[in-house]
Amino acid sequence: MGILLFGLWVLLSGKLGFEICAIGAIVSVALYILACRTLGYSLSGDLKALKRLGGGVCYLLYLLKEMLWAGLVVMRLIYTKGRNMEPRLIWFHTDLMNDSARAALSDAITLTAGTITVSQEGDLLCVHALDTSLAEGLEHSEFERKLRKLERDV
Amino acid sequence: MLNNILTAAGLIFLVFGVFVFFSAVLGLYRFDYVLNRMHAAAVGDALGIFCILVGVILFHAPTLSSMKALLILVFLWITSPVASHLIAQVETATNPNLKSECKVEKR
Numbered sequence: 001m002g003i004l005l006f007g008l009w010v011l012l013s014g015k016l017g018f019e020i021c022a023i024g025a026i027v028s029v030a031l032y033i034l035a036c037r038t039l040g041y042s043l044s045g046d047l048k049a050l051k052r053l054g055g056g057v058c059y060l061l062y063l064l065k066e067m068l069w070a071g072l073v074v075m076r077l078i079y080t081k082g083r084n085m086e087p088r089l090i091w092f093h094t095d096l097m098n099d100s101a102r103a104a105l106s107d108a109i110t111l112t113a114g115t116i117t118v119s120q121e122g123d124l125l126c127v128h129a130l131d132t133s134l135a136e137g138l139e140h141s142e143f144e145r146k147l148r149k150l151e152r153d154v
Numbered sequence: 155m156l157n158n159i160l161t162a163a164g165l166i167f168l169v170f171g172v173f174v175f176f177s178a179v180l181g182l183y184r185f186d187y188v189l190n191r192m193h194a195a196a197v198g199d200a201l202g203i204f205c206i207l208v209g210v211i212l213f214h215a216p217t218l219s220s221m222k223a224l225l226i227l228v229f230l231w232i233t234s235p236v237a238s239h240l241i242a243q244v245e246t247a248t249n250p251n252l253k254s255e256c257k258v259e260k261r
Contacts, residue, residue, distance in 0.1 A: 014219040071201025074193055075174065078181040087190055087256035089246070110235035113196040116189065117235075118242045128242060128256065130193040139261050 001046055002032040052150060059146045063108050066143075070112040070134075077114075077131060088129045089118070092139035096123070101147045108143045164212030171205030178202060187255045188245050192238060199234045203227065 009024035010016065035041040077085070096102050102125075106117040109127055114134040118126040129135035174197060181194025207223045214220035246252055 008225075011218065011221055011225065014217075014222070016218065067200045068204060071174065071197045071204075074181070074197045075177045075201070078177050078184055078194060078197075082184040083186050085185070085190060087187070089252070089256050089258045090261060091259070092261040106239070107235045110196075110238050111200060111231060113200055114193055116192055116196070116238055116242045118239070118246050126246070128189050128246075130190055 001035065001041055002028050005031050055146075055150045059143075059150060062142065062146060063111065066108075066112050070114050073134070074113040074130065081131065085130055086132045088132060088135045090127050090129060090135055090138055092125055092127070093123050094125055094139075094144060096144065096147055096151060098151050101151045105143055105147055109138075109141075160212045160215050164209045164215075167205045167209035167212060171202050171209055174198060174202035174205055189242060189256065192242060196234075196238065199230070199238075203230055 005028040006024050009028060010020065013020045013024070032041070036043075094102060094105060096105060102120060102123070106120050106125065109115045109117045109125075114130045115138065116128045118128050120126070127135075127138060129138065178194050178198035181197065182191050185191045185194055204227065207227050211220045211223045214223075249255070252258070
């Protein structure tokens with residue numbers, strides 16, 4: 001997390017230099033210590049998260065690809081189907097055990113155009129799909145499989 | 155030479171981004187129910203914003219400050235699902251004729 005804070009500092013500064021890096025390092029370390037004491041962050045927790053970095057990056061790249069592809073699909077539907085859509089409101093259970101994994105799944109579903117997570121109560125998700133074609137295989141999505149894999153690595 | 159290529163690529167992304175936003179606005183008129191219209195708006199949120207900001211990054215590349223556009227993208231993509239989720243939840247909770255607008259199914 002300290003490295004992320006340092007990266008954010010440099011990015012927001014807009015240029016690289018000794019002064020910026022030195023001040024950024026001091027501020028990042030101070031903030032990291034504060035986060036450890038007040039928000040429950042720890043070095044061991046960060047090292048665990050670092051081990052899942054590869055899987056996390058793969059998941060985010062897959063999410064990006066799906067978001068862009070879904071955008072194109074919905075654009076096509078706008079021009080071809082218009083008002084002749086067959087929207088669905090689907091309730092389904094997810095196998096994910098972890099709350100953060102469930103939240104990530106809900107976010108991924110909402111970020112991909114064509115599906116919106118309406119509610120999530122425990123393992124029960126309610127998703128609105130713009131068309132029947134977009135609702136297929138929603139309960140066994142690749143997102144869920146990737147998140148389950150990440151969950152197992154914890 | 156590199157600057158020209160980056161500018162041309164940026165321009166292509168910007169023009170396509172504008173087309174995506176045009177399609178999203180058109181979708182708002184073509185669709186007839188609030189939840190359906192949200193999907194049209196989501197196209198702008200995801201694909202439109204991505205194309206416009208990648209275009210902006212390419213226009214100003216290769217500078218560190220152009221990467222700030224990536225932060226805009228990240229924060230937009232973190233916050234927009236929360237807003238969409240709340241709007242959709244309010245609609246489904248308050249609309250008594252929901253079943254006439256969309257088929258409800260349990261899997």
